[in-house]
Amino acid sequence: MALSAREVALNCLIACEKQGAWSDGYLRNAIRQAGLDGRDAGLCTRLVFGVQQNRLLLDWYLTRFSSVKPEKMELPVRGALRLGLYQLLFMDRIPVHAAVNESVALTRKRSRNPRSAALVNAVLRTVERERKEGLPQPEELSVRYSHPEWLVRELTNAVGPEEIEALLAADNGEPPIQAQVNTLKATTEETAAELTAAGVTVRPHPWLPDCLELEDTGNLEGLDAFQNGTIYIQDAAARLAVLAAGPEPGMAVLDACAAPGGKSFAAAIAMGDSGSICSCDIHPHKQALIEQGARRLGIHSITAAVMDGKAFDPELAGRFDLVIADVPCSGLGIIRKKPDIRYKDPEPLGGLPGVQRAILENVSRYVRPGGVLLYATCTLLRRENEAVVSWFLDKDTNFTLEPFTLPGHVGASEGMVTLWPHRHGTDGFFFAKLRRTR
């Protein structure tokens, strides 16, 4: 029998907890396999993201209103309760009976314990009754915004105590879908008209040229504008990083950590598809991703290759006008788009600055004298950002920070900038522009 939106959502929540799956990747396949239409796909995605964004808060309520502690529940029961609770507390348009009955039905279908359905029914009905009187609110930011304590500490160190709450709230917001226009193929006006005719709601980005914010896209990758390569999906922050580096027609560019290719595409479009971009990644299977994207966008200047950014290749020394090091990082700037990041084990993150320093130091040798090195991450932690750049500058006196100016209220920078979801409405992003002097 075909799965409902709620059951696909439940399966996704279970896979995230049990196998450490990523909800966006899981949903892409599961929604297709279940054959959900656009409306159900939207509901399913909203349920999964909503639960993941509010999981600690939902469990805080479960602890108060359930006779069984959430950590003692079977995974399907805990998942069905979180789904029901999320609908009651955050989705005004879902009738209470639907939120409760659907969770009870899922529990009956998926739990091994015949008493679980009664538990789910009782908890959800109690919460609904208490909600009318006013539910208690947790004091701790960690619970209120469902960011584990270690993460609240890290982000407070990064942004300061005055802004931490605004940042956590922005992490739980719904980011706009930002499409960058492939101006090699069409103007922004033509693209906006094509998307509008396809029923998409289109708004020009408030301050980034050739960027459109989209709503009501349905299956985005099925749109003609996507299929024929007039748009690609990229956050404003990621494109700004490339613009800061100043790619120009005819340049030789190395994108050292390139997959799936977004920075390479932005550079190729800014360069009018003239010059050359060598787009490398350490993982062989990702080479095809870059090639497919370039083909779809009709870009000829990109060549994809497999390369370890940490390992020196003497053939590349001093060859490039611009080297982009968009290094692997903790990704704590893109929690709005990947809500599960917050629940991953933080321990392996400690090793990242070492990898980032090694890549930056190695690929710096590929920049020609007078050329530019761009260091970028999608995280907000100083140890992966400013500290890596400072370490590099202290060590290598051939490079200096170069000031740049970006559109909108990002404005002028002395050479390093952090973009913040709550301040700029972008992904959290860091980049530094370094000029090789000798």
Ligand SMILES: C[S@@+](CC[C@H](N)C(=O)[O-])C[C@H]1O[C@@H](n2cnc3c(N)ncnc32)[C@H](O)[C@@H]1O
């Ligand atoms: C932040 S992502 C890059 C995103 C990409 N620049 C874009 O804009 O679409 C980092 C990439 O670095 C790759 N990577 C990790 N370690 C690497 C290494 N030692 N050398 C080259 N690439 C590496 C990962 O496979 C991943 O695709």
